Amino acid sequence: MQDNIVVIKNAKKTFHVKSSDGSRKLLHAVNNVSLEIKKGEVVFVIGPSGSGKSTLLRCVNRLETLTSGEILVDNKSVTHPESDIREIREEVGMVFQQFNLFPHLTVLKNITLSPITVKKISREEAEKNAIALLKRVGLEEKKDAFPEELSGGQQQRVAIARSLAMNPKVMLFDEPTSALDPEMVKEVLDVMLDLAKEGMTMMIVSHEMGFARNAADTIILMDNGEIVEKGTPDQIFNNSTEERTRQFLKHVL
Amino acid sequence: MAEIKRNTNKIEISDGLLIPDRNENGLFSAWRISFFGALLILLGLIVFSPEPYFEIIKFIPDGLFNTFLVTISSIFFAMIIGLFTGLGRISRNPLINGIANIYVEVIRGIPLLVQLFYIYYALGKFIQVPSIIAAIIAMAVCYGAYIGEIFRAGIASISKGQMEAALSLGLSRPQAIRKIIIPQTLKVVLPPLGNEFIALLKDSSLVSILAVADILRRGREFASNSFQYFETYTLIALIYLVLTLFLSRMVGIMEERMKNAR
Numbered sequence: 166m167q168d169n170i171v172v173i174k175n176a177k178k179t180f181h182v183k184s185s186d187g188s189r190k191l192l193h194a195v196n197n198v199s200l201e202i203k204k205g206e207v208v209f210v211i212g213p214s215g216s217g218k219s220t221l222l223r224c225v226n227r228l229e230t231l232t233s234g235e236i237l238v239d240n241k242s243v244t245h246p247e248s249d250i251r252e253i254r255e256e257v258g259m260v261f262q263q264f265n266l267f268p269h270l271t272v273l274k275n276i277t278l279s280p281i282t283v284k285k286i287s288r289e290e291a292e293k294n295a296i297a298l299l300k301r302v303g304l305e306e307k308k309d310a311f312p313e314e315l316s317g318g319q320q321q322r323v324a325i326a327r328s329l330a331m332n333p334k335v336m337l338f339d340e341p342t343s344a345l346d347p348e349m350v351k352e353v354l355d356v357m358l359d360l361a362k363e364g365m366t367m368m369i370v371s372h373e374m375g376f377a378r379n380a381a382d383t384i385i386l387m388d389n390g391e392i393v394e395k396g397t398p399d400q401i402f403n404n405s406t407e408e409r410t411r412q413f414l415k416h417v418l
Numbered sequence: 419m420a421e422i423k424r425n426t427n428k429i430e431i432s433d434g435l436l437i438p439d440r441n442e443n444g445l446f447s448a449w450r451i452s453f454f455g456a457l458l459i460l461l462g463l464i465v466f467s468p469e470p471y472f473e474i475i476k477f478i479p480d481g482l483f484n485t486f487l488v489t490i491s492s493i494f495f496a497m498i499i500g501l502f503t504g505l506g507r508i509s510r511n512p513l514i515n516g517i518a519n520i521y522v523e524v525i526r527g528i529p530l531l532v533q534l535f536y537i538y539y540a541l542g543k544f545i546q547v548p549s550i551i552a553a554i555i556a557m558a559v560c561y562g563a564y565i566g567e568i569f570r571a572g573i574a575s576i577s578k579g580q581m582e583a584a585l586s587l588g589l590s591r592p593q594a595i596r597k598i599i600i601p602q603t604l605k606v607v608l609p610p611l612g613n614e615f616i617a618l619l620k621d622s623s624l625v626s627i628l629a630v631a632d633i634l635r636r637g638r639e640f641a642s643n644s645f646q647y648f649e650t651y652t653l654i655a656l657i658y659l660v661l662t663l664f665l666s667r668m669v670g671i672m673e674e675r676m677k678n679a680r
Contacts, residue, residue, distance in 0.1 A: 228582055228585065228586065251589075252588075254586055254587070254588045258586075259582075259583070259586035261579055265577075265579035265580060265582065265583035266583075267580065267583070267584075269601045269602050269605070278587070278597065279588055279589060282593055282597065283587070283588040283589060283593075284588075327587070328586075328587070331587060331588060
């Protein structure tokens with residue numbers, strides 16, 4: 166139990182949606198999901214769109230609030246209304262599909278903003294760390310560029326470096342390569358693979374099946390807000406016991 | 419919630435819109451004709467017919483000063499009020515949100531002229547302030563509501579991913595607003611704010627009704643002494659026209675620069 170860094174217990178997220186005829190209905194985006202992620206584990210969440218995988222991921226750092234259930238990160242409750250969510254968010258890095266770099270700041274300032282503002286680290290130290298991180302993602306020479314001057318793949322690598330600057334214990338990836346041109350996918354996946362090898366705990370929502378097969382410790386298939394199947398890549402891709410999993414994989418592979 | 423998605427890698431090449439581009443008219447654009455036309459007529463009148471036009475010009479400068487004083491002070495305070503109103507309108511606190519919304523609804527529903535009368539004459543029953551102060555307060559309160567709307571729209575145009583990214587990096591909401599949302603909003607709202615400035619310059623002529631000695635008021639004084647209404651008001655119209663056309667050009671250039679900087 167101690168080495169579980171993310172614990173999700175009976176998570177439920179319900180949205181009230183207005184349908185086109187004006188009637189309101191409940192949408193169970195995440196329905197009774199329980200999941201444990203060990204330190205250093207790389208978990209892929211796959212499934213058809215609308216299956217609730219992004220919502221589940223966004224609940225882990227409370228960008229969405231759970232309707233019921235509980236989520237613990239490093240034994241601290243994310244979902245308890247009185248817990249200091251900022252303290253938890255410092256430990257949870259998040260990488261978005263649309264990168265979400267700050268367009269008015271240079272690459273270097275994008276990375277140093279949070280360490281300086283939140284962690285109160287000195288500017289010199291923050292910049293030193295930032296340059297080391299940029300080196301790690303291979304973009305050292307772009308430190309003074311603005312986000313719009315970078316390609317999508319480069320922006321996403323900066324976004325990863327920006328999250329790493331907070332020394333997170335877990336990294337969440339919300340479809341990190343879905344908005345990229347095909348030839349830029351690999352450079353981002355390479356960075357992620359390095360991270361995984363270095364022992365970073367990662368929860369990844371992705372459609373990159375090949376990458377999932379190589380990098381994942383665990384793969385989770387979600388459908389209709391529920392976990393359909395959970396297993397190693399070998400179990401999921403080659404020996405799936407669930408008809409729904411085989412059906413999904415047949416369409417995407 | 420609609421979201422604007424920018425794809426910086428996509429290059430669009432096309433023949434463009436079917437509506438003629440502003441710049442296609444070249445040397446004879448409407449702006450050039452109006453601006454230089456007005457300027458030439460203004461100078462021509464002063465040079466070739468100094469009596470009475472040069473007399474009027476000599477009479478007006480302190481009016482010009484008051485017009486600028488009212489305009490610049492009002493826009494300054496209106497921008498501060500507007501920024502807080504805009505933030506209030508996106509606030510999650512129902513009280514702040516309610517106050518901001520009601521302020522905008524009420525102020526936008528009352529004509530500026532009535533507001534001027536109200537603050538100077540009606541509220542004058544309780545506190546007497548010099549007319550120029552009353553004028554600045556009324557203009558700032560009125561334009562604060564409109565500028566609040568500009569800020570609200572500007573903030574809403576920033577993709578919600580910016581706030582999410584800032585929050586997931588551990589920033590508090592106020593920090594995210596100060597460091598991420600407002601700097602980007604300022605860039606977006608600068609051109610519409612410029613237009614508000616021009617509108618305010620024109621509307622500042624209303625303060626002459628409170629006996630503030632602005633351009634229009636000084637003109638009226640000159641005309642009622644000399645009975646040269648046509649000459650005086652022609653000159654005043656030309657001065658306003660040259661000023662606003664010049665400023666609108668500045669706003670246009672600023673807008674162009676912003677577009678290229680993106």
